[in-house]
Amino acid sequence: MNNQVTQMAAEVGLTYDFDKAIVANSFDAHRFAHLAKQNGLGDEAEEALFNAYFTEGKNIADHDTLAELGESIGLDKAEVHHTLAGNKFAINVQQDIAQAQQLGIRGVPFL
Secondary structure, three states, X not given: OHHHHHHHHHHOOOOOOOOOOXXXXXXXXXXXXXXXXXXXXXXHHHHHHHHHHHHOOOOOOOHXXXXXXXXXXXXXXXXXXXXXXXXXXXXXXXXXXHHHHXXXXXXXXXX
């Protein structure tokens, strides 16, 4: 399945390397995405997360990694750390999970 996804990604100009991917809990990455969205950078955050996970093999559960990704798209690194140190956007992610479950979605990413 990974080979098929890798080939499909290549057909549209994306490079996926599942051998590098670090399986991690994505809850904080989703909170990071909500922070970015609040700052008008939601699309940029999603692209950065996909690239970090699928291409670069970065741990998207790591707060330092998320802060670096945030800085790369224009967020304040300290704000990312502050957000992830608490529970900000946790309710938003839980609502996203509930909505996804109602739609029959069982995992991420879901496209």
